Amino acid sequence: MKLLGSPTSPYVRKCRVTLAELGLADSVAFVVAPPTSDELIAVNPVMKVPALVLDNGDSLFDSRMIMRYLNEKAGGKLYPAGDWAMVRRESTAEGMIDASLLLRMETFARPEQFRWDGWIETQSKKINSVLDAMEAEVGTLGNVTGAAIGMACGLGYLDFRFADWGWRNGRPGLAKWFEGFSARASMQGSKHE
Ligand SMILES: N[C@@H](CCC(=O)N[C@@H](CS)C(=O)NCC(=O)O)C(=O)O
Structure with missing residues (x-):
């Protein structure tokens, strides 16, 4: 997987913190890609960072969705059911x-x-x-x-x-x-x- 984004974005930081907290940091490459870059537009037509590119080529965007996906993938506790x-x-x-x-x-x-x-x-x-x-x-x-x-x-x-x-x-x-x-x-x- 790849996380596309900019180091100055708080939304991107949320995803990077999530990766580290879930122990997934080593399995996801952080790729610096500004919102207007071709690489980002190819996976997020909304032209915002972050975007997560999955191993099957699909992409997810909006930081809260990415965080939920990562939490589910890692079997994490960041989103306790019903809270x-x-x-x-x-x-x-x-x-x-x-x-x-x-x-x-x-x-x-x-x-x-x-x-x-x-x-x-x-x-x-x-x-x-x-x-x-x-x-x-x-x-x-x-x-x-x-x-x-x-x-x-x-x-x-x-x-x-x-x-x-x-x-x-x-x-x-x-x-x-x-x-x-x-x-x-x-x-x-x-x-x-
Ligand atoms: N709701 C989105 C917001 C993402 C967002 O606005 N990212 C900013 C960077 S901090 C961006 O890409 N802005 C470019 C633009 O809006 O054109 C999320 O949570 O991922």
């Missing part, structure tokens, strides 16, 4: 990642004269809203699950692209949890470059 509260937390973390990417596009990629302050404000509000929600239920993030991986990669992306955000201020529980989770070999081995 819908964990799935909600996973979606919550995903919402923060989505908002962070939209904010990054608006504040970095879009030419300055076209930037939309209202959009920047809304995406920033979403990120803070998720951070507050997760601070309130950080105790439930304990085990290594799809939700924990999503949240850790979301926070890692904030540190990477929005280092001045100060998301730890007023959120001591989340900050402590992240410090612990970040020390895992899966996180250390997939740091953004």
Whole structure:
């Protein structure tokens, strides 16, 4: 199998952390392929990373689908059956990642004269809203699950692209949890470059 993606993508990082946590890292090659590359488009018409190319040539995309596939393949415990509260937390973390990417596009990629302050404000509000929600239920993030991986990669992306955000201020529980989770070999081995 091959995982196509970019080392700067939080969605790709989620899959890389998942591979490491499931002990599959050595059986899947990580191939750097930007969203507009021919190699990526050939396996994902949506032109987004990550994409997972299976040994039979089929491909899977959308990080949450890839994570579920890998978990099933490895007989892992990242998605305990019936744990819908964990799935909600996973979606919550995903919402923060989505908002962070939209904010990054608006504040970095879009030419300055076209930037939309209202959009920047809304995406920033979403990120803070998720951070507050997760601070309130950080105790439930304990085990290594799809939700924990999503949240850790979301926070890692904030540190990477929005280092001045100060998301730890007023959120001591989340900050402590992240410090612990970040020390895992899966996180250390997939740091953004
Ligand atoms: N829901 C998708 C989102 C993937 C995504 O947006 N990836 C970004 C990189 S961080 C990308 O490829 N962006 C290119 C584009 O949207 O044109 C997933 O979870 O895999």
